[in-house]
Amino acid sequence: MFSLFGKIKPVKIRSCQGDRKYGVAAKYVKELLQKGCKLLKLSPSGASVCLYEDGTVLTEEFFPTLPDNTELVILSKDQTWSGVVCDISQLLDADQYADSIVEAAERLLSDEQSPKRRKILTDLLQNLEDKSDLESREEDEDWFNGVDTRFKTKSAYMRYNCESRIRGYMKEVDNARKRIEKAKVKSEFLKTSECLYEMLKTDRYNGSYFDRTVKQSDRLCTPEGWFTCQGSFDQKVCQSLHSINPYSSRESRIVFSTWNLDHKIEKKRTIIPCLVDALQNHKGTDLNLNYFYQLLFTRDNLKLVHIVCHKKGAHNLLCDTKRIFRISSKAGKEKQKPKLKRRLT
Numbered sequence: 001m002f003s004l005f006g007k008i009k010p011v012k013i014r015s016c017q018g019d020r021k022y023g024v025a026a027k028y029v030k031e032l033l034q035k036g037c038k039l040l041k042l043s044p045s046g047a048s049v050c051l052y053e054d055g056t057v058l059t060e061e062f063f064p065t066l067p068d069n070t071e072l073v074i075l076s077k078d079q080t081w082s083g084v085v086c087d088i089s090q091l092l093d094a095d096q097y098a099d100s101i102v103e104a105a106e107r108l109l110s111d112e113q114s115p116k117r118r119k120i121l122t123d124l125l126q127n128l129e130d131k132s133d134l135e136s137r138e139e140d141e142d143w144f145n146g147v148d149t150r151f152k153t154k155s156a157y158m159r160y161n162c163e164s165r166i167r168g169y170m171k172e173v174d175n176a177r178k179r180i181e182k183a184k185v186k187s188e189f190l191k192t193s194e195c196l197y198e199m200l201k202t203d204r205y206n207g208s209y210f211d212r213t214v215k216q217s218d219r220l221c222t223p224e225g226w227f228t229c230q231g232s233f234d235q236k237v238c239q240s241l242h243s244i245n246p247y248s249s250r251e252s253r254i255v256f257s258t259w260n261l262d263h264k265i266e267k268k269r270t271i272i273p274c275l276v277d278a279l280q281n282h283k284g285t286d287l288n289l290n291y292f293y294q295l296l297f298t299r300d301n302l303k304l305v306h307i308v309c310h311k312k313g314a315h316n317l318l319c320d321t322k323r324i325f326r327i328s329s330k331a332g333k334e335k336q337k338p339k340l341k342r343r344l345t
Contacts, residue, residue, distance in 0.1 A: 009063065012071045014052070015040045016081050021071065029063050036074040046077030054083040132225050132248040143250050154225075154247050155213045163207035165261050166297055170200055173296065176272045185279050192275065192284040192292075199293050206297055209261075209304075212247065220304050221245075227256070229306040233264040233315050242306035258307045263295070265317045271295050274319045282325065291323045 012021045013036045022039050026032035029049060037044040049058045052071040056062075073081045109121040134140040135153050143154060151157040173193050180186040200206070208218040212225045221227045225247030229238035246256035265271060275292055294300040 007064065009066060010068050011066065012069055013040070013049075013074050014071070015042065016073050016075055016079055023069075029058055029060050032058075032063070032072075033074065036072075037076075040074055042074060042076045048075045049073065050075065050081050052081075052083070055081045126249060126251065130245070130248045132245050143247075143253060145250055155211050158210040158212070158225075158246065159207035161257070162210035162261075163205035166200065166205045166207070169267060169296055170197060172267060173272060173275075176276065180276060182280075185276070188279045188282075188284045189276065192279065192287065192289065195284065195289055196293055196296070199289070200297060203297075209299070220299070227259070227304060229259070229309055230303040232305060232309045232311045233262060233303060233317070234311070235309075238306065238309055240306070240308065242309065244306075260305050260307065260310045261302045262305050262310055264301050264303060264315065265295055265319060266315050267296060269314060270317065270319060271301075274324065278324050286325055288323055288326045291320075295319065 008025045008027055009032075010023060010025045011032070013024050013032075014021045022036075024032060024035050024039065026035060033044060033047050033049055036042070036049065037047050049072050050056055051058065052073050055073075058066075058072065075081055105121050105125050109118060109125070112118050112121060131140050131143065134143070135155065137144045137152050140154070144151070144157075147157055151160065170193075173196060177186055177189050177193065180189055208214045209220045211219055212221050212223055224245065226243055226245045229240070229242035231238040244252055244256055244259070246253040263271070271292065275287075278287055
């Protein structure tokens, strides 16, 4: 053991704020710090050195036991290093190093054989080459590959994408009429569905949910276009912390199409049958149509979920029986009746 002391030890050093490495040889930590601070242009006053891997502080006794070419980090006074996790943290804020990281990742990917490592590098490149700040077709032609030419901006297409999903829910409501046998109930259901359709048209099919350009209260994403999974119908949050930015690339846009706007209280199993049952002995004007509208088409009952978090089994949640029909008081009827009459015409 004692024979190790005083021998020249070759190591690799770097600062905690850069990724460039330098080869240095020294007999002692003190000598290493002198050479390292000079090379990295750091103040030697209060400087220290630690292992890059885990941040272990290097002592004179520990230094001789290191394998040759161990990677070390030179720290100036008040700087800290927690190990490789610090590099990951810097990578997440890598705007200033983005170009260099992209080049390095591309070089690694070109020679990498491991499917797992190739996937990690590919995902990294996809996120580093983020083009979410670009909005028009002229700025990011690749994003619009396969998108109808009438869409000139990403936000316009994303709004249309959401509108299409909501229109599909309305179509399912309309199709339910075909299964109703009683003519009177079918007639009332038709009036009700027409009313719901008019309400949707007024709200522009709630396409704003996917449109990052609208005000915060009307969208499900950040101003940059990031969406976060809201978890399955029976959870408050997504346990896997899924997130995606379909504005960033064509691939992300396509993957986002697999995410679901899931009904907590189920549309086919619960809401539509409840609507039909309510019309068996009541007129459409007796219904609390706003309640059914909220259940079918709004975030009151819709959750945006990653496909993995979408549970297809029965949700076992029921409509609120106290909200199915309109307020029975005279004042309540007088307040709501003109609104419903206008929608049914």
